[in-house]
Amino acid sequence: MTERPFRLREAEPFLIRAAEVAADAVQPFFRRSMVIDDKTGGHSFDPVTEGDRGAERAIRKLIHETWPGHGIRGEEFGIENEGARHEWIIDPIDGTRAFICGLPTWGTLLGLRTDGVPVLGMMSQPIVGEQFMGDGESAFVVSRTGRQMLKTRPCATLADAFVATTSPRLFKGLEAERYDALEAQCRLARYGTDCYAYAMIAAGQIDLVVESGLQAYDIAPLIPVIEGAGGIVTSWTGGSVANGGDVIAAGDRRTHAAALAILSGRS
Amino acid sequence: MTERPFRLREAEPFLIRAAEVAADAVQPFFRRSMVIDDKTGGHSFDPVTEGDRGAERAIRKLIHETWPGHGIRGEEFGIENEGARHEWIIDPIDGTRAFICGLPTWGTLLGLRTDGVPVLGMMSQPIVGEQFMGDGESAFVVSRTGRQMLKTRPCATLADAFVATTSPRLFKGLEAERYDALEAQCRLARYGTDCYAYAMIAAGQIDLVVESGLQAYDIAPLIPVIEGAGGIVTSWTGGSVANGGDVIAAGDRRTHAAALAILSGRS
Numbered sequence: 001m002t003e004r005p006f007r008l009r010e011a012e013p014f015l016i017r018a019a020e021v022a023a024d025a026v027q028p029f030f031r032r033s034m035v036i037d038d039k040t041g042g043h044s045f046d047p048v049t050e051g052d053r054g055a056e057r058a059i060r061k062l063i064h065e066t067w068p069g070h071g072i073r074g075e076e077f078g079i080e081n082e083g084a085r086h087e088w089i090i091d092p093i094d095g096t097r098a099f100i101c102g103l104p105t106w107g108t109l110l111g112l113r114t115d116g117v118p119v120l121g122m123m124s125q126p127i128v129g130e131q132f133m134g135d136g137e138s139a140f141v142v143s144r145t146g147r148q149m150l151k152t153r154p155c156a157t158l159a160d161a162f163v164a165t166t167s168p169r170l171f172k173g174l175e176a177e178r179y180d181a182l183e184a185q186c187r188l189a190r191y192g193t194d195c196y197a198y199a200m201i202a203a204g205q206i207d208l209v210v211e212s213g214l215q216a217y218d219i220a221p222l223i224p225v226i227e228g229a230g231g232i233v234t235s236w237t238g239g240s241v242a243n244g245g246d247v248i249a250a251g252d253r254r255t256h257a258a259a260l261a262i263l264s265g266r267s
Numbered sequence: 268m269t270e271r272p273f274r275l276r277e278a279e280p281f282l283i284r285a286a287e288v289a290a291d292a293v294q295p296f297f298r299r300s301m302v303i304d305d306k307t308g309g310h311s312f313d314p315v316t317e318g319d320r321g322a323e324r325a326i327r328k329l330i331h332e333t334w335p336g337h338g339i340r341g342e343e344f345g346i347e348n349e350g351a352r353h354e355w356i357i358d359p360i361d362g363t364r365a366f367i368c369g370l371p372t373w374g375t376l377l378g379l380r381t382d383g384v385p386v387l388g389m390m391s392q393p394i395v396g397e398q399f400m401g402d403g404e405s406a407f408v409v410s411r412t413g414r415q416m417l418k419t420r421p422c423a424t425l426a427d428a429f430v431a432t433t434s435p436r437l438f439k440g441l442e443a444e445r446y447d448a449l450e451a452q453c454r455l456a457r458y459g460t461d462c463y464a465y466a467m468i469a470a471g472q473i474d475l476v477v478e479s480g481l482q483a484y485d486i487a488p489l490i491p492v493i494e495g496a497g498g499i500v501t502s503w504t505g506g507s508v509a510n511g512g513d514v515i516a517a518g519d520r521r522t523h524a525a526a527l528a529i530l531s532g533r534s
Contacts, residue, residue, distance in 0.1 A: 031472055101429055101457050101464075102472030104371055104395050128371050128395055162368055167458055169435065190368050191434055192459025197368075205298055205369030 008120065008135035008228070014066060015110065015122045015133055016142065018059050022092060022108040023126035025054035030127065031102045049100065052076055055092035055108060063088050075217045087113045091217040094123075095166075095194030104128055107195040111221025118242050121221035123199050132199040134228030139202050150229040152251030153204035158185040158258045161207035164197035165189070174265075175212055175246070178236075182210065182262045198222040201251045202229035208255050210263065212236070212246040219247055232256045236263040275387065275402035275495070281333055282377065282389045282400055283409065285326050289359060289375040290393035292321035297394065298369045316367065319343055322359035322375060330355050342484045354380045358484040361390075362433075362461030371395055374462040378488025385509050388488035390466045399466040401495030406469050417496040419518030420471035425452040425525045428474035431464035432456070441532075442479055442513070445503075449477065449529045465489040468518045469496035475522055477530065479503070479513040486514055499523045503530040 029051035056076045063072055071084030075091050088110065093099050095106030104127040111121035124131040130143035132150065139150040155161050163186040171179045183189050186208065190197070193209070195218075200206040202225045219241050223233045226249055236246040238260055248263060250256035261267040296318035323343045330339055338351030342358050355377065360366050362373030371394040378388035391398040397410035399417065406417040422428050430453040438446045450456045453475065457464070460476070462485075467473040469492050486508050490500045493516055503513040505527055515530060517523035528534040 031470055097455060097457060100472070101431065101455075101460075102467040102470055103457070103460065103463055104392075105459075125371075164368065167456075169456075188364060188368075189434075189436075190364060190370070190459055192372075192457055193368075193370065196370055200369040203298055203369055205367070 008133055008138060008140075011112075011120055011135070012133065012142075014062075015120075016131065018062055018110050019108060019122065019124035019126065019131050021058035021062055022055040022110075022124065025058045026051040026093060026108070027126060029054075030099065049093070049096065051099065052092045052096060056090050059088075059090050059092065059108075059110060073216065075215070085115060089113060089118075089217050089220045091195075091215075091221065094218060095196075098192065098194055103192075105192065105194055105196045107199070109195060109217065109221040111224065113220060113242060116242060118220045118223040121224040123195050123222060123225065125196070132202060132225050134202065134225035136224040136227045139225050139228030141199075141203065150202040150225070151204055152201060152226070152230040153207070155207040155250075155252040155255045158182070158208075158255065159187060161186045161255050162188045162190065162205075163208040163210060164193040164200070164206050165191060165210050166194055167191055171212055178263050178265065179210060182259055185258075185262075195222060198226060198249055201231050201249055202226050204229075204251060207251050208259055209247070209249040210259065214241070214244045214247050216242070216244040219244055222249070226251075234260070236260070238264065275400060275405060275407075278379075278387050278402070279400065281329075282387075283398065285329055285377050286375060286389065286391035286393065286398050288325035288329055289322040289377075289391065292325045293318040293360060293375070294393060296321075297366065316360070316363065318366065319359045319363060323357050326355075326357050326359065326375075326377060340483065342482070352382060356380060356385075356484050356487045358462075358482075358488065361485060362463075365459065365461055370459075372459065372461055372463045374466070376462060376484065376488040378491065380487060380509060383509060385487045385490040388491040390462050390489060390492065392463070399469060399492050401469065401492035403491040403494045406492050406495030408466075408470065417469040417492070418471055419468060419493070419497040420474070422474040422517075422519040422522045425449070425475075425522065426454060428453045428522050429455045429457065429472075430475040430477060431460040431467070431473050432458060432477050433461055433464075434458055438479055445530050445532065446477060449526055452525075452529075462489060465493060465516055468498050468516055469493050471496075471518060474518050475526055476514070476516040477526065481508070481511045481514050483509070483511040486511055489516070493518075501527065503527070505531065 071081040071087035091109040099106040107123040233249040338348040338354035358376040366373040374390040500516040
């Protein structure tokens with residue numbers, strides 16, 4: 001086994017197949033009346049749908065069949081084969097709230113961490129019909145119109161930057177102050193973006209995504225896509241977010257450095 | 268000429284054709300590097316793209332060919348045949364900011380006002396591949412998977428409601444206070460939605476959309492879709508928004524009444 005056993009080209013058929021089985025499980029529930037469970041037992045509203053669970057089951061089955069020794073960590077059904085060198089990370093529906101609102105901005109996330117490092121990842125949006133994939137060294141999107149390489153765009157300063165976050169109201173206290181200070185310097189802010197904003201950094205359409213309190217499955221699958229397109233993903237203090245945390249993702253290192261200075265409290 | 272000369276079934280081929288010519292004009296600019304003009308001359312950022320202008324030109328040409336005597340009012344090129352009984356309202360790309368961020372949540376809006384009353388409307392999203400249409404009495408969506416009637420869902424109280432708005436930061440002063448008071452009573456809030464949220468009221472996925480300062484072309488084409496699906500659209504004081512304004516759109520009259528009470532300052 002090589003140091004980086006999973007190159008994007010070799011892994012692509014598996015990722016596409018995973019996107020297909022997830023889509024088959026999810027699509028019957030999109031824009032249908034559905035039962036929305038509340039995982040928190042009533043304290044706050046955290047919708048979980050049959051679509052979530054069905055998609056994660058389908059991807060787990062595919063991993064069992066393809067790589068029986070690998071570990072799995074998913075949003076809905078927890079950890080299998082803990083401690084395995086290769087661990088697949090699944091978020092069956094990132095953006096469940098977009099999903100239950102009928103909006104086409106959710107995605108199925110699937111990534112691989114080898115020795116804890118995100119080495120492969122995919123964001124699939126089956127209604128739009130596109131899969132964004134990367135392995136940290138290259139990235140591309142497969143859509144109804146074909147395949148295109150992904151490349152972040154240059155962005156020298158925050159004054160040029162498009163920034164995205166799922167909701168500015170998710171930040172509290174000092175985090176909110178710092179985010180607001182950052183947003184005020186940016187050219188444009190966009191909300192309600194979930195995983196799509198990260199894909200759009202890779203596609204050179206958005207310059208910066210800032211979020212807090214992410215789980216591993218929210219961000220690990222997106223890191224190899226952004227890095228493969230030339231971008232950078234760190235925590236608000238410049239560390240790794242392979243296990244989740246407070247995230248800064250950027251297409252250009254200059255934008256990232258400027259955002260990091262504000263969000264870490266250094267400026 | 269009858270009182271309501273444009274029924275949805277008769278108008279559908281024209282609307283679909285308009286969606287097609289607009290899509291042909293817009294799609295070459297989606298997720299491409301582009302020049303973004305600033306209509307306000309630098310005071311604030313209001314992106315206008317060639318896609319906007321091309322789509323409006325294409326729709327105007329189709330209207331000229333199909334109904335030469337009708338009036339036209341569009342976001343980019345103003346008014347033609349002012350005072351005509353039948354006036355078409357065009358927003359070539361509603362959600363330009365979503366568009367320039369590469370997100371598939373913008374739409375092309377086309378509506379007809381007869382004697383000032385919105386009687387026909389469409390929201391088309393060509394990347395997702397769906398057109399939402401209505402005539403105030405019925406509404407349906409045409410997509411890659413076929414045609415489906417649109418029907419709003421029941422929602423008895425704000426505590427059950429999903430509310431959407433493009434950005435909570437667009438409200439200022441008293442408006443912001445009232446919106447925040449409303450949002451705090453709702454079950455879920457979703458941002459960054461533009462025209463899609465109105466379509467999702469018609470589809471029974473979202474219960475309430477609240478926005479302020481809309482132009483006629485932002486809202487008039489959506490009114491016959493929501494009303495045709497069983498919903499209601501008014502201003503924050505309960506009046507007509509056929510000419511734009513501060514908008515409350517709801518799928519259920521009970522939700523609408525509760526939102527109106529808060530936003531009008533009556534409770």
